[in-house]
Amino acid sequence: MLASGDTPVTSVTFEAPRDSARRRGARDTARGPLYRPAPAPRPWIGTALTVAAVAGFVAVMAQGISVETASELHAPGGVAIFVGSLAGLAGMYLALIMVVLVSRIPPVERILGQDGLLRWHRRLAPWPLSLIGLHAVIITIGYAQAAKAGFLAQLGQFISSYPDMLAATVALALMALAGIASIRAIRTRLRRETWWVIHLYLYLALALSFAHVIALGPSFVGHPLARALWVAIWVATAGSVLAFRFGLPLVRSLRHQLRVAEVRPEAPGVVSVILTGRQLQRLPFAGGQFVEWRFVARGLWWQAHPYSVSALPRPPYLRLTVKAVGDHSAAVARLAPGTRVFFEGPYGAFTRHAQRNRQVALVAGGIGLTALRSLLEELPARSAPAVVVRVNRPEEFVFRSEVTELARQRKGTLHEVVGDLGAVPFDADVLRDLVPDLVRRDVYVCGPPGFVEHVTALATSLGVDHRSVHHEAFAL
Numbered sequence: 001m002l003a004s005g006d007t008p009v010t011s012v013t014f015e016a017p018r019d020s021a022r023r024r025g026a027r028d029t030a031r032g033p034l035y036r037p038a039p040a041p042r043p044w045i046g047t048a049l050t051v052a053a054v055a056g057f058v059a060v061m062a063q064g065i066s067v068e069t070a071s072e073l074h075a076p077g078g079v080a081i082f083v084g085s086l087a088g089l090a091g092m093y094l095a096l097i098m099v100v101l102v103s104r105i106p107p108v109e110r111i112l113g114q115d116g117l118l119r120w121h122r123r124l125a126p127w128p129l130s131l132i133g134l135h136a137v138i139i140t141i142g143y144a145q146a147a148k149a150g151f152l153a154q155l156g157q158f159i160s161s162y163p164d165m166l167a168a169t170v171a172l173a174l175m176a177l178a179g180i181a182s183i184r185a186i187r188t189r190l191r192r193e194t195w196w197v198i199h200l201y202l203y204l205a206l207a208l209s210f211a212h213v214i215a216l217g218p219s220f221v222g223h224p225l226a227r228a229l230w231v232a233i234w235v236a237t238a239g240s241v242l243a244f245r246f247g248l249p250l251v252r253s254l255r256h257q258l259r260v261a262e263v264r265p266e267a268p269g270v271v272s273v274i275l276t277g278r279q280l281q282r283l284p285f286a287g288g289q290f291v292e293w294r295f296v297a298r299g300l301w302w303q304a305h306p307y308s309v310s311a312l313p314r315p316p317y318l319r320l321t322v323k324a325v326g327d328h329s330a331a332v333a334r335l336a337p338g339t340r341v342f343f344e345g346p347y348g349a350f351t352r353h354a355q356r357n358r359q360v361a362l363v364a365g366g367i368g369l370t371a372l373r374s375l376l377e378e379l380p381a382r383s384a385p386a387v388v389v390r391v392n393r394p395e396e397f398v399f400r401s402e403v404t405e406l407a408r409q410r411k412g413t414l415h416e417v418v419g420d421l422g423a424v425p426f427d428a429d430v431l432r433d434l435v436p437d438l439v440r441r442d443v444y445v446c447g448p449p450g451f452v453e454h455v456t457a458l459a460t461s462l463g464v465d466h467r468s469v470h471h472e473a474f475a476l
Contacts, residue, residue: 034314038286038346040353041110049108053100056233057093063226064089080142084135091131095175095206096237098124103240104347106248113349114290114306115472122182129179136172168212174205191326196303203241210234249292249344256280258341260295261317263333266398270367271333272310272321275341280315286352287312287378288371288444290472291345293320300331304344307332308446310370310399312377321398323367350472352378355442357468361386361435363455365447366396371472372446373399376406385412386435390426390451394418428458439463445471 064086072078101108101121109117144154158165181187181198190198258277266272292304305328310321324330350371362372362385369389379385387407391397397416407414415434417426431438443464445455452471459469 034281034312036282036284038284038289038351038353039110041349042107043111045107046111053097057090059229060089060093060233061086063223063229067223067226075146076148077142077145080138080145082142084137084139084142087131087138088135091128091133091135092209093128093233094124094131095128096233098128099202099206099237100240103237104244104344105240106244109347110349110353113472114347116349125179125182129175132172132175164212167208171205171208171212174201174208178202178205245344249342252283253342256283258318258343260335260337260339260341262337263335265333266321267396269324270321270396270398271324272319273332273335275318275320276316277318278316280313280318283313283346285309285313285346286348288350288352288375288472289346289348290371291320291343291347294342294344295332295335296340296342297331297335300328303328304342305329306347308371308374309346310373311402312374321367321370348472350444350446350470351375354470356465357440357442359384359386359437359441361388361438361441361443363388363390363431363443363445363447365390365445365451365455366392367398368445368447368451369398369403370446372444373403373406375444376403376410379410381409382411385410386438386441387412387414388417388431388434389415390417390447392418392420426454428461431455431458432462442468442470445469449473 068082073082098121101117101124104117112120140151140154140158143158144151147154147157149157159169178199178201181190181195187195256277256279258275260273261276262274264272264274290306290308292306294301294304307320307322307329309318311319322329322332324333352375360379360383362376364372364387372387376385376387385407387403389397389403394416397418404414417430417434435441438459439462441464443455443459445452445459447455452473456469456471460466
């Protein structure tokens with residue numbers, strides 16, 4: 001345990017490469033702050049957007065109901081066509097909301113973080129997929145009743161004769177594929193890269209279905225105002241994706257011109273990638289956040305992966321730390337200096353802004369220490385954090401000297417729990433002994449998913465309010 005000390009507070013930073021860029025960094029730092037703190041979340045924005053989304057849903061459904069006439073309902077197949085049309089409207093609107101949730105609109109992302117956004121995305125996902133599937137079945141039954149034909153005959157007629165229906169059928173198949181891939185038992189067996197590519201097809205599915213909805217939807221044929229409303233909703237959704245998933249990351253990547261300066265071994269299977277870039281003091285950042293990194297190197301350029309930034313920016317340098325647990329993370333250790341880097345973020349609500357109590361406990365499992373190290377660095381002087389690091393072997397404790405010094409500067413305590421999980425248990429009694437006042441602190445937990453679940457359960461069993469336990473998973 002590291003006890004409190006009386007040494008004056010000073011800054012701790014990572015060791016940067018010794019080259020001319022370091023001298024440029026000193027000049028940049030002299031002209032302004034080291035980095036730009038990320039804005040605090042504004043919950044009212046989330047409330048306003050939720051109200052707008054609900055109001056939009058009500059407006060779409062009300063419009064779909066209002067255009068139906070009694071004569072159309074009483075016609076052969078009229079009820080089925082009406083119900084199928086409403087199911088399609090509801091399903092497509094909810095599908096667009098799903099897209100907005102993962103478009104990473106900054107004010108929303110700061111409130112919910114990746115965990116919260118993905119949690120709501122998963123909760124919502126069964127509804128649009130089910131409703132759109134029901135729409136396809138019920139509307140086909142309705143048209144078959146009207147034509148006095150069989151279901152399969154009517155389906156073939158749709159695909160072969162109706163405009164944009166073939167594209168809509170392909171879109172439905174792509175949505176079904178993404179839905180099947182998201183079933184937990186299947187998702188856990190897929191490589192992240194495979195899952196990611198499958199979900200990219202959802203954008204294609206929505207694009208293919210757009211023309212079908214506008215051209216054939218009973219709510220839009222002959223109703224220009226309804227069509228204009230639906231087009232506006234689609235344009236707003238597409239705009240949010242283009243602006244925040246593509247536009248903002250591209251602008252930031254071009255502005256900051258990140259490149260690999262050095263790849264530095266930190267522990268067995270763990271490396272830090274030191275990046276150098278321009279104007280990093282303009283990049284909004286909070287300790288504990290992560291970034292989606294895209295390295296322009298063979299086998300890595302085509303997708304981004306999330307890795308924590310293990311220290312606050314020190315212009316012109318930025319450090320991320322990676323443990324080799326898969327093909328992509330293992331390849332990061334082989335990056336050559338000078339490799340160009342594009343990025344999305346910073347992201348995450350695992351920051352000081354989530355803190356509800358005066359003091360915090362930071363509990364790290366293995367490589368999870370990387371996110372907590374940058375969060376610890378941002379804590380104020382004399383904040384007395386309790387830092388608990390759980391590792392299987394002493395050499396797995398990355399940044400031991402940095403974390404020790406950061407905890408000392410903040411008058412905190414550092415506890416290192418070393419040993420195989422079977423031989424050295426980490427239970428409620430251990431956690432209570434290490435942090436006796438845990439119930440009066442916010443608890444930040446980072447590490448492998450099983451470790452996070454375990455510590456979260458321990459903290460709540462000891463009386464910590466679940467709202468004061470913070471964690472953020474990168475897994476999809």
